[in-house]
Amino acid sequence: MDEAVAAVEAALAAGAAYADARVMVTRAEAMSAQNAEIEDMRRSESSGVGVRALIGSSWGFFAVADLSPAAVRRAGERAAETAQASARVPGPALELAPVPPVVDHWESACREDPLSVSLSEKGDLLVESTRAALASGAQLAQGSYRIWDTDKAFASSQGSRISQRIRECGAEMSATAVGDSETQRRSYPGIRGQYGTQGWELIRSLDLVANAARVGEEAVALLSAPPCPEATTDLILGSEQMALQIHESVGHATELDRILGWEAAFAGTSWLDLSQMGSLRFGSELMNITADASLPGALGSFGYDDEGTPAHRVDIVKDGIWVGVLSGRDSAALAGIPAGGMVRADGHDRIPMVRMTNIGLLPGPHSLEQMVAETSDGILMDTNRSWSIDDRRLNFQFGCEIAWEIKDGRRGRMLRNPTYTGISPKFWGSMDMVGGQAELIYWGTPNCGKGQPMQIGHTGHPAVPCRFRGVRVGVR
Amino acid sequence: MTSDTQADAATLADRVLDRIGSRAEAAVTVSTVHDGLTRFANSFIHQNVGDEHVLVSLELVSDGRPAAASTSILDDDSLTRLVDGALATASLRPVDPSWAGLCPPTAPHFNQVHYDPATAAIGPAQRAEVVQGFVEAGAGLEAAGYCQTTTVESLLVNSLGQRVSDRTTMAVIDGIHRQGRADGCASAATSRFADLDGHRVGTEAARRARAAAEPIELAAGRYEVVLDPRCVAYMMDFFTVYGFNARAVQEGRSFVSVGEMQMDPSVSIWDDAGDPRHLGPSYDSDGTPKARLDLVSSGLTVGVTHDRRTAAKSGVTSTAHAVPGGAGMGALASNLFLGPASGPGVPHTELVAGVQRGLLVSDFWYTRVLDPKTLVVTGLTRNGVFVIEDGALGPAVSNLRFTQSPVAALAPGHVLGVGDDGTLAPGGLHFAWNHAPSLRLEQWAFTGNASG
Numbered sequence: 001m002d003e004a005v006a007a008v009e010a011a012l013a014a015g016a017a018y019a020d021a022r023v024m025v026t027r028a029e030a031m032s033a034q035n036a037e038i039e040d041m042r043r044s045e046s047s048g049v050g051v052r053a054l055i056g057s058s059w060g061f062f063a064v065a066d067l068s069p070a071a072v073r074r075a076g077e078r079a080a081e082t083a084q085a086s087a088r089v090p091g092p093a094l095e096l097a098p099v100p101p102v103v104d105h106w107e108s109a110c111r112e113d114p115l116s117v118s119l120s121e122k123g124d125l126l127v128e129s130t131r132a133a134l135a136s137g138a139q140l141a142q143g144s145y146r147i148w149d150t151d152k153a154f155a156s157s158q159g160s161r162i163s164q165r166i167r168e169c170g171a172e173m174s175a176t177a178v179g180d181s182e183t184q185r186r187s188y189p190g191i192r193g194q195y196g197t198q199g200w201e202l203i204r205s206l207d208l209v210a211n212a213a214r215v216g217e218e219a220v221a222l223l224s225a226p227p228c229p230e231a232t233t234d235l236i237l238g239s240e241q242m243a244l245q246i247h248e249s250v251g252h253a254t255e256l257d258r259i260l261g262w263e264a265a266f267a268g269t270s271w272l273d274l275s276q277m278g279s280l281r282f283g284s285e286l287m288n289i290t291a292d293a294s295l296p297g298a299l300g301s302f303g304y305d306d307e308g309t310p311a312h313r314v315d316i317v318k319d320g321i322w323v324g325v326l327s328g329r330d331s332a333a334l335a336g337i338p339a340g341g342m343v344r345a346d347g348h349d350r351i352p353m354v355r356m357t358n359i360g361l362l363p364g365p366h367s368l369e370q371m372v373a374e375t376s377d378g379i380l381m382d383t384n385r386s387w388s389i390d391d392r393r394l395n396f397q398f399g400c401e402i403a404w405e406i407k408d409g410r411r412g413r414m415l416r417n418p419t420y421t422g423i424s425p426k427f428w429g430s431m432d433m434v435g436g437q438a439e440l441i442y443w444g445t446p447n448c449g450k451g452q453p454m455q456i457g458h459t460g461h462p463a464v465p466c467r468f469r470g471v472r473v474g475v476r
Numbered sequence: 477m478t479s480d481t482q483a484d485a486a487t488l489a490d491r492v493l494d495r496i497g498s499r500a501e502a503a504v505t506v507s508t509v510h511d512g513l514t515r516f517a518n519s520f521i522h523q524n525v526g527d528e529h530v531l532v533s534l535e536l537v538s539d540g541r542p543a544a545a546s547t548s549i550l551d552d553d554s555l556t557r558l559v560d561g562a563l564a565t566a567s568l569r570p571v572d573p574s575w576a577g578l579c580p581p582t583a584p585h586f587n588q589v590h591y592d593p594a595t596a597a598i599g600p601a602q603r604a605e606v607v608q609g610f611v612e613a614g615a616g617l618e619a620a621g622y623c624q625t626t627t628v629e630s631l632l633v634n635s636l637g638q639r640v641s642d643r644t645t646m647a648v649i650d651g652i653h654r655q656g657r658a659d660g661c662a663s664a665a666t667s668r669f670a671d672l673d674g675h676r677v678g679t680e681a682a683r684r685a686r687a688a689a690e691p692i693e694l695a696a697g698r699y700e701v702v703l704d705p706r707c708v709a710y711m712m713d714f715f716t717v718y719g720f721n722a723r724a725v726q727e728g729r730s731f732v733s734v735g736e737m738q739m740d741p742s743v744s745i746w747d748d749a750g751d752p753r754h755l756g757p758s759y760d761s762d763g764t765p766k767a768r769l770d771l772v773s774s775g776l777t778v779g780v781t782h783d784r785r786t787a788a789k790s791g792v793t794s795t796a797h798a799v800p801g802g803a804g805m806g807a808l809a810s811n812l813f814l815g816p817a818s819g820p821g822v823p824h825t826e827l828v829a830g831v832q833r834g835l836l837v838s839d840f841w842y843t844r845v846l847d848p849k850t851l852v853v854t855g856l857t858r859n860g861v862f863v864i865e866d867g868a869l870g871p872a873v874s875n876l877r878f879t880q881s882p883v884a885a886l887a888p889g890h891v892l893g894v895g896d897d898g899t900l901a902p903g904g905l906h907f908a909w910n911h912a913p914s915l916r917l918e919q920w921a922f923t924g925n926a927s928g
Contacts, residue, residue: 032803032804034804037570037572037573038569038570038572039803039804040544040801040803040804041542041543041544041565041569042543042544042545042546042801043544043545043546043561043562043565044545044546044547045546045547045548045549045554045557045558046546046547046548046549047548047549048529048548057520057521057522058520058521058522058523058524059522059523059524059525060524060525060600061523061524061525061526062525062526062527063525063526063527063528063529064527064528064529065528065529065530065548065549065550066550078526079526081600082512082524082525082526082600083524085514085524085599085600085601085603085604086514086520086521086522086524086600086604088521088601088604088605088607088608089516089519089520089521089604089607089608089611090520090521091518091519091520091521091522118568119564119565119568119569120568123568123569139727139728140727140729142804144804176729178727178728178729178849181849181850182847182849182850183728183729183847183848183849260518261517261518261618261620262517262518262522262523263517264517264518264618264620264652264654264659265517265620265621265622265650265651265652265661266622268841349527349529350525350527351523351525385846386844386845386846386854387844388842388843388844388854388855388856388877389842389856390841390842390856390858390875390877391841391842391856391858395856395875395877395924397854397877397879397923397924399844399846399854417846417847419846419854421877421923421924449906452513452515452622452624453511453513453525453527453624454906475854475879475923475924476879476923
């Protein structure tokens with residue numbers, strides 16, 4: 001904490017109207033296996049301080065890995081100098097939405113320290129799961145896990161002094177069958193695995209080995225399955241694909257920095273207009289989306305965001321009406337709303353920016369079994385395979401690894417290469433069945449790219465299976 | 477490297493190798509990075525960032541058991557932890573049968589083809605000046621984008637005696653001007669900051685934005701197209717990762733088949749880190765010095781990109797395309813060129829003039845692979861699409877979704893013209909900048925319009 005405080009003091013002395021600093025120490029570990037052999041094993045350590053200084057209309061940010069007293073003071077000074085340089089192309093002065101200063105420590109819950117589990121046990125898990133997938137006929141079986149253990153110390157010129165320890169981990173496996181003209185892949189538990197702010201107990205709960213043979217068999221079977229037909233039909237999505245649907249078409253669309261145009265040149269903007277918040281219909285009345293950074297164990301959870309705002313729940317879509325955004329202190333002030341507490345950076349060397357926390361769909365009154373039983377003609381798709389959406393987060397086309405025909409309330413034959421497309425509010429407006437609490441999974445996405453320089457965010461997406469009516473599928 | 481940085485890096489590498497002693501074979505890479513990026517949106521600078529760090533990366537092999545680790549913490553305890561941790565990891569692994577050994581010593585190698593000392597000294601004030609030029613060129617249009625300067629000095633030393641080093645600089649201005657919902661983009665990337673002309677790039681973006689105003693909606697379908705260099709460079713990242721990557725070829729996941737005419741005879745593709753028009757380091761993460769590699773020669777597939785591991789598996793030598801942490805990704809080309817197989821190419825105006833009815837596409841966006849083997853991808857257009865009728869540019873068109881294999885689009889007989897306007901532009905997977913010209917293609921499959 002001393003380094004963060006010193007950096008803030010240096011920035012203020014150099015002219016900053018406001019400054020904050022994060023010292024981060026991160027230990028990471030990753031292992032991957034292919035076809036029953038360990039392929040790669042890496043460990044990394046990084047530390048440093050990132051200082052943010054606000055002068056006029058611009059943030060200046062500077063980061064150094066060196067945590068010596070002289071280096072952290074220089075980082076504070078450079079942050080202020082960098083902000084001052086922006087005055088050549090100035091905008092309106094930035095304000096910050098108020099957040100009470102906090103002195104606190106927070107840690108994510110962790111029953112089994114993932115970095116303390118023996119490497120041999122971890123290796124055995126990946127070797128055995130990929131061996132089982134190979135035995136089922138797939139040509140390529142891959143498995144991996146990743147672990148992050150991060151200590152953060154945050155200090156602001158308004159008096160916050162917050163330390164946090166956040167442990168995250170997760171794992172994934174896949175089987176690929178190679179055909180003459182195409183490949184088919186099945187992943188477990190999803191294309192991005194499953195990740196959370198938990199210990200190794202999360203990875204144990206996935207039971208990769210027990211699911212490996214099924215995954216391999218499905219990959220092989222997909223090679224000879226008929227293709228998903230081109231049609232407009234009823235579509236049931238499994239919860240893993242729903243997590244992607246929420247992430248891409250709701251999470252990014254409701255990021256306030258995008259709505260304000262701050263990401264216009266790269267990540268893009270949003271089809272949402274702030275003047276319509278509170279009245280615009282985003283989806284059907286069954287659509288209730290929240291941003292909740294306080295969910296225990298979910299990947300987008302923390303005690304405080306990287307501006308010192310405490311984790312809390314914010315309604316984003318309520319009964320189908322758009323009511324909230326993902327924001328930080330600067331963007332919230334411009335929108336005239338309270339600070340959302342959704343600003344994070346992926347390391348000490350990156351400026352904090354608006355990131356999704358846990359953006360999830362609240363459970364509804366139905367079940368997957370009921371959705372299938374009540375569909376006379378439709379398609380059930382699961383496990384994301386491809387994702388593409390326009391820069392306003394309106395027009396999307398998503399592909400899944402696997403699908404099944406639904407006829408007269410029964411799940412029928414397997415279909416390969418399923419895709420569906422839509423326009424966000426029309427698509428969400430067609431949602432007429434939402435899975436219940438028993439089917440709720442806190443999916444974790446460890447690879448959300450945004451910002452320049454690029455940052456990789458960790459986000460959570462509570463999701464349940466849902467049914468949508470009249471969706472265009474089988475797009476080629 | 478500057479003498480101080482080079483000496484510091486060498487000392488760091490020696491400190492790591494000394495700790496390993498005879499317990500393992502090892503390669504140590506020390507990278508010293510100075511990065512600055514100035515972002516602007518709504519026509520003003522809103523984020524302005526800088527970062528300095530040194531990263532020590534270690535790859536070691538003990539009795540055939542490899543492990544890797546890295547740290548940005550440079551004190552003695554951290555370096556000891558780095559080494560001990562990697563040795564402990566290696567001891568728990570089985571022997572890796574695909575380990576191809578460290579890079580043997582080559583001729584002394586110190587490269588600075590892509591280095592400019594003046595660029596290494598650039599700060600936020602000079603970047604702001606370039607941004608100012610870009611913004612003012614819009615004359616009232618709304619501007620957004622970034623200006624970045626990066627200096628990387630790196631050294632790789634291994635226990636076989638290989639020692640390679642280089643230093644590189646990069647300077648980029650990349651942005652859009654906006655008129656309503658119509659965007660026009662332009663960019664420039666170079667190793668010399670002095671070559672960046674924010675006003676010139678901004679003028680081009682503004683011209684495109686004004687031309688893209690009031691777009692009409694067009695029905696989905698197959699259209700003849702002229703793809704601007706930005707579109708072609710975008711797709712080249714997909715060729716790199718999913719196509720010419722030897723690992724993808726070995727695993728049967730790639731379209732690439734050496735010895736087959738897989739592209740139009742008018743097109744060649746090659747990788748050349750030594751070409752001053754490109755950017756980046758002169759050796760790969762194995763420590764193998766880079767050299768020009770032909771991948772497609774007049775439509776004929778002639779090569780794939782190898783690291784030491786894939787090369788050993790195929791019984792060939794590495795082509796110096798190892799990437800950090802790349803055992804899982806394979807071997808990737810980061811200095812790719814696509815150009816006319818012969819001659820200088822055709823002016824952009826002539827490419828457009830040859831089209832009876834088609835579309836001019838400025839940029840692609842958010843493109844993902846539907847099938848890696850056929851390289852069918854889906855994505856969207858961005859930053860301007862225009863009707864071409866009877867060889868003349870017509871009205872702007874709303875953004876379109878496409879579902880198309882770029883390999884099929886460049887297949888023999890499908891390329892109707894190759895531009896003379898080759899330039900560096902960002903790849904679509906954010907992997908590399910690629911050097912590409914405009915292309916006139918017989919058809920491109922658009923599968924949806926703005927209405928879905």
